[in-house]
Amino acid sequence: MSATQFDRIYHGLAPEIGKLRVANSGMAWKGEENEAVTAIPTDDIKWAQWIRVARDFQLRVGLKDRRRETFDGFTREDHDKLASLLKQHFGVTLEVKDVTFKGWNWGVTDIQGQDLAFLVSNKTAFELPLKQVANSNIAGRTEVSLEFVPLGSGGKKASRNAPDEMVEIRFYVPGIQTKLRGSDA
Amino acid sequence: GAGEKEGKSWKRFQSYKGEGAFPKEAESLRVTVDRKAQTIILPMHGFAVPFHINTIKNVSKNDEGDYTYLRINFQTPGQLAGKKDDTPFEDPDATFVRSVTYRSLDGHRFDTISKQITDLKKEVNKREQQKKEMAD
Numbered sequence: 001m002s003a004t005q006f007d008r009i010y011h012g013l014a015p016e017i018g019k020l021r022v023a024n025s026g027m028a029w030k031g032e033e034n035e036a037v038t039a040i041p042t043d044d045i046k047w048a049q050w051i052r053v054a055r056d057f058q059l060r061v062g063l064k065d066r067r068r069e070t071f072d073g074f075t076r077e078d079h080d081k082l083a084s085l086l087k088q089h090f091g092v093t094l095e096v097k098d099v100t101f102k103g104w105n106w107g108v109t110d111i112q113g114q115d116l117a118f119l120v121s122n123k124t125a126f127e128l129p130l131k132q133v134a135n136s137n138i139a140g141r142t143e144v145s146l147e148f149v150p151l152g153s154g155g156k157k158a159s160r161n162a163p164d165e166m167v168e169i170r171f172y173v174p175g176i177q178t179k180l181r182g183s184d185a
Numbered sequence: 186g187a188g189e190k191e192g193k194s195w196k197r198f199q200s201y202k203g204e205g206a207f208p209k210e211a212e213s214l215r216v217t218v219d220r221k222a223q224t225i226i227l228p229m230h231g232f233a234v235p236f237h238i239n240t241i242k243n244v245s246k247n248d249e250g251d252y253t254y255l256r257i258n259f260q261t262p263g264q265l266a267g268k269k270d271d272t273p274f275e276d277p278d279a280t281f282v283r284s285v286t287y288r289s290l291d292g293h294r295f296d297t298i299s300k301q302i303t304d305l306k307k308e309v310n311k312r313e314q315q316k317k318e319m320a321d
Contacts, residue, residue, distance in 0.1 A: 013214075013231050052204045054233035055212050072231065076204075101207065103200025103224050103237035105259045106279040118282070126232040142263055143283060150288075163214035164228055164287040167254070172261040172281040 004085055010055055010072040011038055015163075020059075020071055022085045027061070029071060040069060045090045050079060051097040051124070059094075098123040109171065116146075128169070145170045195273040200224040200235040207233070215294075216255065216287060218301040223309060225257065225302060227285055236282075238302075238309050246299045253292035255299060258284045 003023035010017060011029045018031040026041040040061060047062035055072035059082060062068050074082065083094040100123035107120040115127040128146065135147040147168050200222050201207060208226070210217045211233035217226045223238045242258040261281040262274055289295055 053231045054214055054228055055231075058231070070231070099204065099232075101199075101201035101204060101235055103198070103222075103235040103240065105236055105240040105261070105282040106274070106276055109280050118280075126229040126234045128230055132230070159290070161291065162289070164216050164255075164289050166227075166229055166285065167288050168284075168286040169229075170283040170285075172263060172283045174263065174278055174280075 004081070006074065006078065006082075008073050012070055013163075017073070022082075022089060024089050026090075038069065042090055045086075045092055048086050048090075048092050048094045049097050050074075050082070050094050052099045100125050109173075142172055142174055143170055144173055195275045197275075198237050198239050200237045207235075215289075216257075216298050218298060218305065220301075220305060223305065227257070227287075229285075238305050241302065241306060243306070244299050244302045246295055248292060251290055252288045253290075253295045254286055254288050255295045256284055256286040257302070 003021040006020045006022075008017050009020040009029065011031070014031075016031045016033055018029050020027060020029045024042065026039060026045070028037055028039040030037045040063065044063045044065075045061055046064050049058075049060040049062075051058050051060060053072055057072075057074040057076060057078065059071045059074060060068055061070075079094070079096075086092045086094050100120040102120055104120050104125075107118055107125060110117045110119055111130075112127070114131060115129055117127045118125045128148075132148050133146050134149045137145045137147075139145065145168060148166055150165065150167065200219075201224070206222070208217065208219050208222075210219075211226045211228075214228040214231075214233075216228065218224075219226060219235075222235070224235045225238065225241060227234045227236060236257075236259070240259050242260050242264075244258065245256045247254050259282055260272060260274075261283045262272075262277045287295075
């Protein structure tokens with residue numbers, strides 16, 4: 001059975017470029033520098049999503065053990081080809097997730113699986129993996145902060161040209177006070 | 186009067202209509218400033234998230250050990266520090282991103298970004314002020 005190959009694809013958030021092959025038996029990513037291969041057998045593939053991220057489009061694959069793998073670097077033109085491959089080999093529909101580019105800082109937070117999603121006009125603005133949250137805090141009733149696990153904590157120090165590391169985000173959540181104000185009226 | 190009423194209404198703004206206009210630099214997973222779109226793009230766990238300059242209050246920067254920290258503060262309701270409490274919001278009851286903090290070993294780049302954001306903010310404020318004066 002022949003495999004279809006996509007070049008210049010990233011695995012997860014790592015900086016290394018590699019090739020992703022899709023075939024009847026499953027899919028596999030291999031980096032250009034390391035020999036390590038990430039293989040996902042057909043039986044493990046439960047769902048797939050298509051979403052615009054920083055490095056162009058991302059293929060998100062849901063696995064049977066509730067884990068997921070992400071692959072960045074697809075172009076808009078790859079969508080149709082990928083969608084038919086996933087259907088043909090794994091019987092999975094490539095679901096398109098809408099992303100907002102409005103540039104607004106207000107919206108709604110929503111827990112989606114293992115992520116905290118921030119939605120603007122019902123479209124995803126960003127998602128934060130809750131697993132990466134090291135600490136959270138509520139200040140002054142209306143402010144919630146999330147601190148993230150430092151990437152450099154693995155012992156290996158980041159280089160000067162590493163990606164910028166998000167260490168904290170704070171949300172203003174008027175919930176409680178709004179209710180109190182509302183009951184006054 | 187009418188002027189006061191006008192000053193308190195929320196004016197619609199938008200960074201991009203779709204992903205097509207998104208700048209290539211956002212791929213770097215670093216904080217970028219798109220002056221043309223009056224937008225700051227923040228990397229968030231693989232996403233590149235645009236924030237229009239109108240949503241931004243200010244930026245602050247500080248050094249701690251080998252790292253430089255860049256904190257971007259946003260306009261939100263209920264900020265005691267804000268002198269003008271009449272800032273209009275489209276939906277004051279929504280959840281707002283209030284601040285995001287990044288760290289990098291490249292303090293020089295954070296210097297540049299911090300300056301770019303501050304300059305863009307000034308530029309937009311100035312233009313806004315001129316518009317108001319013209320209207321008077």
